[in-house]
Amino acid sequence: MQIKGLRIIFLTLFLSVVLTFAGFSVNAESEPIHGGTLELARVDDATELDPHTTTAHPSRRIFELVYSNLIGLDADMQPVPELAESWDISEEGDEYTFYLRDDVYFHNGDHMTSEDVAYSIERILDEETGAAARSHIADIENVLTPDDYTIVFELKSPNASMLLHLADANAVIVNKAVAEADSLNSVENTVGTGPFQLSEWYPDEEMTLIRHADFYEEDKPYLDEIRFTVIPEEFSIVAGLRTGQTDFALLNLPTAALAIEEQTPNVTLSSELSLRWTPLFVNTEREPLDDIRVRQAINYAINREEMIASAMLGEAEPIGPIPSSLTFWAYDVSQSPFYQQDIDRAEELLREAGYEDGFTISINFMSGYEEVLSQVQVLQNQLEKVNINLELNSLERGIYIDRWVDADFDLSLSTNAGAADPDFYLFRYFHSEGSLAFIHGHWSNDRVDTLLEEGRREVDEELRQEIYLEAQEILIEEAPFIWLNAPYEYFAFADHVKGFTPLPTGGINYLKDVWLDN
Amino acid sequence: MSAYIIRRIILILFALVGVSIIISLLTMALPADYVDIMLGTEQRTLTETQIQSLRSLYDLDDSWFERYRRWIVSIFQGTMGHSLRTGRPVSTEILMRLPVSLELALGATIIGLVIGVLLGVLSAIYREGLSDFVIRIFGLTGLSIPPFWLGLMVILGLALFFNWTPPRGRAINILADPIGNFKQFIFPVLVLSVAMAAALMRISRSAMLEVLQSDYVRTARSKGLTERVVLIKHCLKNAFIPILTLASMQMAYLIGGTVVIESVFSLNGIGILLLNAVNTRDYALVQGVVLVITFFFAFINLITDLIYGFLDPRIRYE
């Protein structure tokens, strides 16, 4: 009897020990390891370091790691807490109250309070600063700090985009004392609250970020260091990934992405449909583009799938006025008749408009961008079929910008930055008072004006969605722009890099979750 | 002789001033300024006040004359102005990248000279023979392969067959870590030296042939000196002038002209610096880099001409 009992006890003990160890080993595999340097390669270097004035993408990638926002965005582009633990929005939608964390420290040891937040927002709103995000949060009329960890924004009028704009990399919170004293465009004055700290920068060569020991998220970041290396040739970056010299890479070209997918087995390619968008900007002031039938004819002449397949090697998706990565807001263009290539219809429209013999227009684009050049060539080829002769103007960047800003073009093609909010893609271009509506001059649509105004104010998501869907439908039909496609954001990393979450913004914010398994 | 040198130096100074004025006006004339490029097409989402404020921040609302005057002053202060992007003195930006370009240029020139002259002389001596033909084909191939393509193939080949890529990021200091520096520079230097060697081979061959047939040498030969003495003493010395001219021109060209190789091998030299500076309209930086390149150019020419004069007494009094 006793021996049997002993056996049972022994068996139980044995089993529990085994199970515990099994549990340990399961945990050990998914348990993040602290330490290590992440070798990150990318094509372009940061331009400048002031997070409020510098909008260049390579700089924003740094701001996302070194600074923090009031709120962040998750992989679905939904707001999540960052410096603010929680927030309230008044019923009318014109007052936002953020409750800040009390355990946030800047890289120089300063404790973050609502004063820093207030200062940062006011700095953005101050015209003297020249901040890029100003126009997005301009509805903020008053900034109040009832106590050290609470901040209140009083808006002129409700603005449904406010939360998402506050999550933007150019709306980060800076250190008041540092910013008041001196320019933020230097390594020493880049003092943020983000998971990593800027430690060294050799422009056009290397940038080193080190772990922020007092980061507010427990245990994170896991990495000791991230070393950004600038490698201007994407092909070279791929070679570096293959040989293990590079752990993580930010890539732009579909060919590089395909090279990794097909030829580099030890590297994972993560692609996210981007928030960026590639339209044909149309100057509706210029003949014959002032005629809606001509614009629609161009739409019908274009075969977007074909363009994507050859020019982008399949690495893009057709989009309407709002890119499909914003699944909740985007109009499903596969439903739109205007998006099916229809040469007959195109020719019919041109005949009606009196252009059956065709015409010549030119298209401006920036030189040095292979994807753009490819798309433009396909476009030229497709428009030829309806007798439209497209002249290609490859322009140096400064000249391209100059002409765009003066609306000195017939057509213009470039891939543009996006945002997580639908209003960003529409209001500034298509509302008659929009800051970029000069591109059209005479085009305007009262219904669209009304819809866009409502869309800005509407706090109810479902209603807002309806508003924007209707607006998009009208825009597709009126074709003040001709929307083509959205590319992918590419993140390539070695198999031993764990825990990364890619974002459609192209952001690497979630490097804070990354650890190295080697 | 020293009067000649002093005169040349004064002329170099004039050239530098001339170049700086011309380049300054040229970049000013380019459409779009630093702020335009920085803001891009989103410009109009900013208010006039915001844009004005940014322009003042970068001192862009001063007149050309004022900016140029300030820049001249800054040269004597040693900064040569400041980069609009990093805020650092232009001289610092240049000094950080100059060693890379110098190493590329010098390395390629030395290797190119050695290989090129050797092959060219051999080719001339064994003219019409099989080796001549082979060497000339090699030379021509070297000339016709676009360097950037060769560079890309080299990187691909190294990665594919040897699972190796050259160290990237910071340029490794040759004094601190000569082996690391070697690893970083050997392939770009070799790629650059191919074209250099091919060009020098051809000019060496051609110049040697000229000299081998000249009356001067025939006279020397008839005097009974041994073939070798004839060759070395008389031919090379005279043949060397066009060879030297070409080599020095090539090297001077390389100092500012390696943009594409720098890009392919991700080396941060002054070629890339200049290209980026022009693209972003970083005025003081453009002026500074062009000035430095011009200076090196004029300097190399002066040294060449002095050696020229040393080698050929006929030219000394020009």
Next chain:
Amino acid sequence: MSIISKIFSNISGIVGVTLVLIYIISAIAAPLVAPYNPYEMNHINSLRSPNSSNWAGTDQFGRDIFSRIIYGARISLFLAVTSMLLSAVFGGVLGAVLGYVGGKADLIVMRFVDILMSFPSLILALTLVAFLGASLQNIIIAIAIPFTPVFVRMGRSAAIPIKEEEYCKASKASGASIPWIIYHHILPNVFPLLLTQTTLSFSKAIIFESSLSFLGLGVQPPLASWGQMLGAGRQFMTLAPWIAIAPGLAISIVVIGINLLGDTMRDVADPHLQNTS
């Protein structure tokens, strides 16, 4: 000369002439020689490696690369020849004149030449093309300008030694005018070196043009220059290497041919070399 050496020297000439003729004929008779329309896109056929119907494969738009090479011959030939001729004639003559005349004119003009030469040529060409627009004329000018100083220097350095030669001084003493002397004494001696330099520069011009196109500011599509094809093929190095290899090969072959021809011509033209044994 032994029979063997004669054969070899003739082979250079023969090979050179053959290659150049092929080049020129393809350029002129492109529509007859090219199997396909070089501009026609055929998306189903994209990125095919070289095969029996597409000898050099197809690019990402399904365009036949071999046909594009043939048509590209026209553009490359036209651009390189025109820009080099412009450079060589203008620069060589200027240099010869300066070398002979010497003095203050030489000093001042050479300083300007120095200034021009010291501008990083690619950046200069880029800026020119960016400013003026990427038309064929502008590209020719943009290529010719950076190459001119080389010819000036060559002409000058060849003219200076000649100046001191006895026959030259004799002509001058007997009252010959400067242009006469330059034309009859200087230029013939400068010519061989110039020729070598031109063939040298020709290949550099092609590569220079390809660098311009590489950076996006050269010949514009749908016109296909070999340089532009190289630039476009850059990103396809691992996926479809034939896109860049074909124009690279084409450039190499043509350059080899032109240089062989140039060498042979020079050997024939040089009076000193007639009497070798």
